[in-house]
Amino acid sequence: MAQVEPDRVLTEALAEIEATSDLTSLEAIRVRLLGRKGEVTAHLRAVSSLPKDERPAAGQAWNRVRGGLEGALEAREAALGSPGADTPSDDDFDFSLPGRRPPEGLPHVLMQTLDRLVEIFRSLGFSVADGPEVETTHYNFTALNIPEDHPTRDDHDSFFLAPDLLLRTQMSPVQIRTMEAQEPPVRVISPGRVYRRDHFDASHSPFFFQMEGLYVDTDVTLGDLKGTLREFVRRFFGKELGMRFRGSYFPFTEPSLELDISCTVCEGQGCAVCKQTGWVEILGCGMVHPNVLRGVGYDPEVVSGYAFGMGPDRITMLRHRIPDIRHLYENDLRFLSQFRGAS
């Protein structure tokens, strides 16, 4: 290859670049000089075949030519006002175009609530227990200290499959099954579907969800129940809320209480959600009745326990201000997709 002055090549090429008026001829110059078979490229390749002592100088010189050309080509290209294939102009990059979304799963809004409840109580040391939705009257009533002639046993209120077989009306049978299966201490929650013999309307459904909790051990007191529930409210709502424990009645607990929290919508000022009271009922609870403990073979003189139960449907409706429970079981995509990422 003939000796060619690098500087001359550069000078001539720069002039030529300056003279171009369109991108096509600019690209032709780039290919002629810097392309894979281009002139400058060839000189750079040839450096390795030069005598050893000439290589550094030649290499530096031709690299300088290449760098100069690249800079000039880029500047001219920008000056000609249109982006090339490899270097789009930032101004014309339209980031507002929609992204290509991968398929995305969407948890049901009710399950988002349940998942959160479960997560909180797991972190407080509870395990998850389950049991059948088709239950015996023994587990659903008798073992829960509900007397034989109690109206709740009536087939008016519950769905029966056979005289002693019904759809569970609460999650408490799971507490009994869990205690029967093991010795204390027991600390479990049981989320699941329950049934009541109600027609569908805005606030009733023949099936809905419940989550109950149970802790039986030596030295478990009402104070523990209150403390645990305060911690739950703090974690679930992410802040301190006013809490009010009220006396109540459940056959399987004694004392029995209900817990109200100050309305999260109006912050206790009174609104339609809390029916102007400033309080919203969120769960029932109490100390496990000694008859229930005796029934599973625990000694109420040695152990004591607390239990609580709440309605995830109701909590979901409160959190998201859903006016009608039927939305939860209809699965209208326009409804479900409103709660993406709510958890």
Added chain:
Amino acid sequence: MRVPLPWLESFVELPSDGELATRLTAAGLECEVDAAPAVPDGVVTGRILSCEKHPDADRLSVCLVDVGDGGEPRSIVCGAPNAQADRIGACALPGTDFGNGFVIAKRKLRGVPSEGMLCSESELGLSDDHDGILFLPDDTPLGRPVGEILTRPRVLVTEALSNRGDWMSVRGVAREVSAVTGAAWKQGEARPVEADAGAWRVEIDDPADCPRYAGRVIEGLTVGDSPEWIAERLTAAGVRPISNLVDVTNYVLLEHGHPLHAFDLDKLTGTSIGVRRARGREALTTLDGKAHELTSDVLLITDGSGPVAAGGVMGGEATMVSEATTRVFLEGASFSPGRIRAGARSLRLTTDASARFERGVDPEGVPGALDRATELLLEMCPGARLTHAVDSYPEPAVAPRIALRRRTLPRLLGMEFSDEDVLRIFVSLGITLESADAEAWTVRPPSFRRDLLAEEDLVEEVARIHGYDRIPERMRGHTSRHVAESPRIGRQARSRRLLLSLGLVETITPSLVDRTRENAHSQGGEFFRDSVPLRNPLSQDRDALRGSLIPSLVQVLATNRARATSDLALFEVGRTWGGNPAGHVDERLRAAILLSGSGLDASGSVGGKSCDFFDMRGLLEVYVEGLWGHPLRLEEGAPSPLKSGRSASLFVQDQCVGFLGEAGASLRTAFDLPNELPVILAELDLEVEIESARSFEFAALPRYPGVHRDLAFVVQKRVRHADLASALTEAAGPLLVESRLFDVYEGAPLADTEKSLAFMLVFRSPERSLTHEEVDERVDAIVEHLKGLGARIR
């Protein structure tokens, strides 16, 4: 229950409204003071001077009203039918704000100016009465704010707990007020009037049904209006005053919680009252005029002629009091809650009386209630006198003796109580202390507290009256032993996580279904099971437990298709049932998936890529491997609701776990889905235990490079990929470490009966680098072997 505060206050001193409601609610008696909406400012009394028909409207009249301001009478157009001259009404002047944006303004109605509004009771929030305008007494001064003239007593609206029947009376609420505030009881009991039974007898058949039955014979009565104060209290409590005789029984019912019933003595036969169950084919017409055929669930009150009342529920028409009544037999009783509940259900009747008896009425309170009624009747009717009193109480109730051990309180409540605190609480509740020692307090509850039976009940009383909010909070450390969770819980959680990560939408569908509709699809299949019937469904469309999740998901598709979209990718993890309620009901956790239209195409564009069988298959492969750690295998054949030839059964480790396929004709018809809409379904049983779980033990990573070859074979279309692939693997020998189908082609230049399957193969040895010659040799062997399936290299 509505408890007028002045009535309550006649028994006990009351704190402020707010404190009253807060304290009672905290103690378990949920209540609020009904804040009667005040009559708005600007409503004043006015005399209607004249009332003429509106010239242009039949139903309107034009009144001239003097509102006592000394100015000209105002012209007011009124639509009430009862508007008339010379009466005094409530007149809302312009500017009066009724709330909700309703402000009175001067305007013209059909051309006639109207400078205000004459108000009805309902417009003033005084009652539901909107039949006409409210008239005030003729001597009412004009121009006075109506809100100052008309005052309604404030009312405490309460909701008693189901075990606290004793709260369903003014006196019961007053007792609770006294217990929580410590205020003293103001009023003594009614003064009993003495009388003997004379010829009167009461025969109680079974004291278990009716522990006590008593009566008072009162003669010389005059039926008329009750005194104003009784009528006012009844009205405020929500009971319409009728006549002194009826009002007294209602008054005592509300005050004492004891239902009383007055028989017209002239219509009773004999002087012997019986209390017994109805016998075969007995009948009674109750005082609401309805004739009942009685079952043995109904407790009857009888006289010498037969049934005269359904005890505890409703009296009979034949013996009811009327305006002509002068003598009554006044009944007071205590019936068993269960008996009254059964009787009321059998009669399909719920009354104020039955509601109270169902919660329990204290037999000890019966004479007091009758005394009170007697006192009131004698007071109202100067000529009246008590002639006889009869009382049958075969087995007087004995209050249980209960010991509350001192250590129990801190053990259950987490705090200590002083002797003084506990005794004060007992006294406030009427609980009698029998003895106290170092170990325990021994007490007897009052007769009206039938719910206090054992130590735990006293613990509740102490905590409740002390105040739950004053019990210190504590949270024990997490010292509990972990309770092992059932595999089902893990499988359910993992399934949801996997299916969500695959981009599916989670649904929760009704588990109660229409049996007829459901079974039309199942046809008694083994996997796709018949639904399990309920004995007492509420409606035919939810009369059974579902046998499969599939129809539920297809219903979700149908619902969404009707509203917005048919492009869905859904799943549900839920329970299904099979078997027979008389024998064994088999409850199984399942997961089901539905893909329809272009539901899997995340671009969301209309006309996106339709989903097909292989989208579902791929999804299931990922899901099953993630759930059970083993690959999914398909076999031909699936349950009937799926399209035959386009469905398959799912196997994991030789166990059938479910099926997948396109929706068949029966599902499409039932849910009105067009044939051209792709609908792919799958259901898996999550109860299947897959035995040999994989070990997931580390395997050394390959040290030598693999050699990669692509091979395309042309075969007859009927040749299955699975057969070709397994023959290929067999021929390739152990050096083949990976084989993957990457293309399926049909069309020119292939014959109509042919297809091309292209495989990507990787050969590798764990011991050395393979030479190309070695690999070529394996490829030749494969090509040669596959000729057996009629395959040729493309």
